[in-house]
Amino acid sequence: MEIVMSILAGTLFAAGVYLLLQKQLLKIVLGTALLSHGAHLFILTMGKLNRGAPPILEKGIKIYTDPLPQALILTSIVISFGVTSFLLVLAYRTYQSNKTDMMDQLRGTDDE
Amino acid sequence: MFFNKKQKLTLNLSLFTVFLNLGVAIFLSYYVFANGPLILETGAWKAPYGIILVADQLSVIMILAVNVIAISAVIFAASSVTSNMTQHYFYPLFFLLIAGVSGAFLTGDLFNLFVFFEVLLMASYGLIIIGGSKHQFRESVKYILLNLFSSILFVTTVAFLYSVTGTVNMAQLGERVAEVEQRGILTAIAILLFIVFATKGALFPLYFWLPKSYIVPAPVVSALFGALLTKVGVYSMLRVYTLIFSHKLELTHTFFIWVATITMLIGVIGALSTSNVKLIIAYNIMPAIGFMVLGIGTFSAESLAGTIYYLVHDMAIKAALFFLAGLLVWHSGTSDLNKMGGYIKTAPLMGWMFFIASLVLAGIPPFSGFIGKYLLLRGAMDEEHYWAAGVGLLSSLLILFSVIRIFIGAFWGELKEEPKEKVRRSGLAASAVLIAITIILGVGAEWFYPYIQSTADSLIDPEIYIDYVLKE
Numbered sequence: 001m002e003i004v005m006s007i008l009a010g011t012l013f014a015a016g017v018y019l020l021l022q023k024q025l026l027k028i029v030l031g032t033a034l035l036s037h038g039a040h041l042f043i044l045t046m047g048k049l050n051r052g053a054p055p056i057l058e059k060g061i062k063i064y065t066d067p068l069p070q071a072l073i074l075t076s077i078v079i080s081f082g083v084t085s086f087l088l089v090l091a092y093r094t095y096q097s098n099k100t101d102m103m104d105q106l107r108g109t110d111d112e
Numbered sequence: 113m114f115f116n117k118k119q120k121l122t123l124n125l126s127l128f129t130v131f132l133n134l135g136v137a138i139f140l141s142y143y144v145f146a147n148g149p150l151i152l153e154t155g156a157w158k159a160p161y162g163i164i165l166v167a168d169q170l171s172v173i174m175i176l177a178v179n180v181i182a183i184s185a186v187i188f189a190a191s192s193v194t195s196n197m198t199q200h201y202f203y204p205l206f207f208l209l210i211a212g213v214s215g216a217f218l219t220g221d222l223f224n225l226f227v228f229f230e231v232l233l234m235a236s237y238g239l240i241i242i243g244g245s246k247h248q249f250r251e252s253v254k255y256i257l258l259n260l261f262s263s264i265l266f267v268t269t270v271a272f273l274y275s276v277t278g279t280v281n282m283a284q285l286g287e288r289v290a291e292v293e294q295r296g297i298l299t300a301i302a303i304l305l306f307i308v309f310a311t312k313g314a315l316f317p318l319y320f321w322l323p324k325s326y327i328v329p330a331p332v333v334s335a336l337f338g339a340l341l342t343k344v345g346v347y348s349m350l351r352v353y354t355l356i357f358s359h360k361l362e363l364t365h366t367f368f369i370w371v372a373t374i375t376m377l378i379g380v381i382g383a384l385s386t387s388n389v390k391l392i393i394a395y396n397i398m399p400a401i402g403f404m405v406l407g408i409g410t411f412s413a414e415s416l417a418g419t420i421y422y423l424v425h426d427m428a429i430k431a432a433l434f435f436l437a438g439l440l441v442w443h444s445g446t447s448d449l450n451k452m453g454g455y456i457k458t459a460p461l462m463g464w465m466f467f468i469a470s471l472v473l474a475g476i477p478p479f480s481g482f483i484g485k486y487l488l489l490r491g492a493m494d495e496e497h498y499w500a501a502g503v504g505l506l507s508s509l510l511i512l513f514s515v516i517r518i519f520i521g522a523f524w525g526e527l528k529e530e531p532k533e534k535v536r537r538s539g540l541a542a543s544a545v546l547i548a549i550t551i552i553l554g555v556g557a558e559w560f561y562p563y564i565q566s567t568a569d570s571l572i573d574p575e576i577y578i579d580y581v582l583k584e
Contacts, residue, residue, distance in 0.1 A: 032260050
């Protein structure tokens with residue numbers, strides 16, 4: 001199961017990086033969203049996938065799921081959710097004020 | 113936050129808060145230097161399991177510096193923050209930034225460090241677009257995308273580290289990495305983490321986002337960014353590569369020295385290549401970062417002391433220079449050096465302050481830059497990194513040249529254009545406070561040095577930190 005999840009996370013990463021390298025701003029934003037999904041799945045995988053056991057550690061209990069990765073993912077999801085929505089608004093405003101959403105036209109010059 | 117329409121009230125409230133903060137920071141540092149590190153276990157969970165905040169010597173020095181910068185920024189803001197900026201929540205975002213930076217300095221948990229990074233980045237995203245001009249949107253998109261990417265990389269790295277060691281607590285990480293003597297995979301993780309911090313701190317291959325995005329926001333925001341944001345990256349490096357990954361020095365830390373050397377060179381070349389005053393100052397951030405990373409790479413008690421000294425000095429002087437550059441641009445109405453000239457007649461005080469600030473930045477003796485650089489370069493010489501030390505000396509000379517160029521161009525000669533407005537008083541006061549601090553740091557080095565030295569000693573021996581955090 002871990003292997004499948006790792007491959008899935010890797011695919012997401014690859015797709016995310018591909019989209020990041022595009023010129024259009026919206027595609028780049030979607031790329032970051034995919035990348036963060038990949039990262040979240042990766043955390044889950046790294047914490048070992050166990051099923052059917054509570055996240056409780058006491059003396060005598062041998063099988064348990066590790067609650068820490070889940071806590072980490074939850075924090076990370078919330079953050080990436082906020083940043084992505086912010087980025088979408090920013091991309092829209094950039095498009096409005098600069099009249100373009102192509103990255104190669106969003107270059108500046110030294111003196112302005 | 114709720115008084116965003118009432119500018120006067122917000123300003124006074126902010127002033128009160130930063131002074132209160134400084135008081136707390138001074139008490140905290142006094143306590144830590146007298147009684148040893150202070151640990152806060154959030155939610156009363158014991159150390160390896162819960163999230164902990166650790167105030168050790170290094171942290172409190174940084175917190176103290178942050179609060180001094182915060183005070184000067186609020187003084188500067190008194191004259192520069194327009195009612196439009198106040199209405200768009202400048203002050204709440206400012207305090208969020210300070211909270212994020214302080215949190216990053218205090219945390220004892222690697223994942224929590226990521227969370228505080230996000231807090232301060234979120235605040236910086238808000239601050240960088242206040243004003244909403246075309247250039248700001250254009251540059252902030254790049255800034256945010258790059259930081260977002262490095263944050264994702266950070267999370268991934270923490271996941272790797274968790275799967276190998278089974279913990280995200282820094283002290284426990286240090287202990288466990290030491291147990292297995294930093295096997296191959298851990299060194300790979302260390303380099304990956306270095307890429308994350310290098311992006312935040314604008315080191316050689318990953319610096320391109322910095323100069324442009326730091327000059328587009330209002331001067332007070334540029335000063336905050338220049339003084340605080342990159343330094344958080346350096347602090348994280350200082351913490352992680354002394355506490356956790358300090359067992360394969362010949363691999364990781366030699367790599368740091370190379371990167372640091374190239375960063376210094378690229379930074380000064382950038383600073384010499386442009387005639388935009390703000391851009392020159394922004395490029396000057398990079399050689400400073402290079403110096404600090406050189407100290408981390410050299411990894412001796414002396415060079416680490418140099419890094420800490422330089423870190424504090426650089427926070428103060430970068431903020432002061434950004435303030436002065438902002439004032440100069442307002443005064444002259446342009447940021448192009450070729451269109452300036454002769455302002456020593458209309459703004460003598462600002463001119464001489466700029467001159468002193470340039471000397472401080474370049475590390476001319478009695479000032480604080482000299483002490484930091486001296487320690488760093490002597491440390492590098494002792495460890496036989498002659499090349500790096502040579503490049504360091506050369507780049508300090510070029511730094512001096514690049515900032516003195518502003519002084520000569522803008523203040524000497526005939527008055528080319530009538531100044532657009534008078535120099536803003538509170539802006540000068542804020543810069544004066546910071547320059548005074550750097551002079552005190554330099555002249556009074558004998559008083560401060562023992563504290564810096566004991567901090568560096570505690571960094572070189574991670575056992576002290578680990579024992580404190582994981583004690584029963």
